[in-house]
Amino acid sequence: NAGVTQTPKFQVLKTGQSMTLQCAQDMNHEYMSWYRQDPGMGLRLIHYSVGAGITDQGEVPNGYNVSRSTTEDFPLRLLSAAPSQTSVYFCASSRSLWRRVNEQFFGPGTRLTVL
Amino acid sequence: AQKVTQAQTEISVVEKEDVTLDCVYETRDTTYYLFWYKQPPSGELVFLIRRNSFDEQNEISGRYSWNFQKSTSSFNFTITASQVVDSAVYFCALSESNNDMRFGAGTRLTVKP
Numbered sequence: 001n002a003g004v005t006q007t008p009k010f011q012v013l014k015t016g017q018s019m020t021l022q023c024a025q026d027m028n029h030e031y032m033s034w035y036r037q038d039p040g041m042g043l044r045l046i047h048y049s050v051g052a053g054i055t056d057q058g059e060v061p062n063g064y065n066v067s068r069s070t071t072e073d074f075p076l077r078l079l080s081a082a083p084s085q086t087s088v089y090f091c092a093s094s095r096s097l098w099r100r101v102n103e104q105f106f107g108p109g110t111r112l113t114v115l
Numbered sequence: 116a117q118k119v120t121q122a123q124t125e126i127s128v129v130e131k132e133d134v135t136l137d138c139v140y141e142t143r144d145t146t147y148y149l150f151w152y153k154q155p156p157s158g159e160l161v162f163l164i165r166r167n168s169f170d171e172q173n174e175i176s177g178r179y180s181w182n183f184q185k186s187t188s189s190f191n192f193t194i195t196a197s198q199v200v201d202s203a204v205y206f207c208a209l210s211e212s213n214n215d216m217r218f219g220a221g222t223r224l225t226v227k228p
Contacts, residue, residue, distance in 0.1 A: 058215060101165075108159055
């Protein structure tokens with residue numbers, strides 16, 4: 001049981017480049033989410049999904065796209081990277097029961113630098 | 116929108132001291148969930164506790180205890196007899212029933228030997 005896995009661990013991009021951060025979980029969790037962590041700001045929710053085929057925006061969605069074609073995978077796409085997207089990105093998952101919010105399990109994070 | 120405030124940016128204590136980390140939240144929902152996570156220097160996020168808005172019982176788990184007070188919108192975390200391994204950044208988080216979780220800015224705890 002690997003839990004939540006993220007690839008890559010580190011990435012350096014040039015401004016304007018695109019890339020996809022991968023996230024997978026093997027716990028059959030319905031809910032998955034992406035956060036970014038910046039110094040002094042805690043974690044901020046980018047996008048989340050309550051099940052395959054369903055995604056929604058969080059607090060800071062601009063510049064990011066997501067899709068959820070399977071229960072296991074929830075990739076985060078940066079279409080045109082900007083220096084403001086330099087951050088540590090965490091993917092998380094949790095069981096999703098109707099109107100009950102459970103604890104989230106986090107991946108190890110991806111440290112992204114945009115030059 | 117919901118909001119979490121952790122006013123203590125950094126706390127430094129000497130081993131075996133007790134320490135309390137403060138968390139104040141804002142929400143308009145009557146149903147909500149509060150969480151504490153620990154982020155040690157290695158960077159991963161470790162779940163510590165979940166509390167729903169209908170359960171105001173305080174909880175104790177070993178050296179850790181949590182005080183939930185709806186009257187003051189606070190969910191404080193106390194570590195008794197702190198140890199060096201407790202050094203980490205601690206995050207308080209709030210989620211209303213729509214799964215939109217908001218984190219506080221975190222409190223960096225340093226426990227010196």
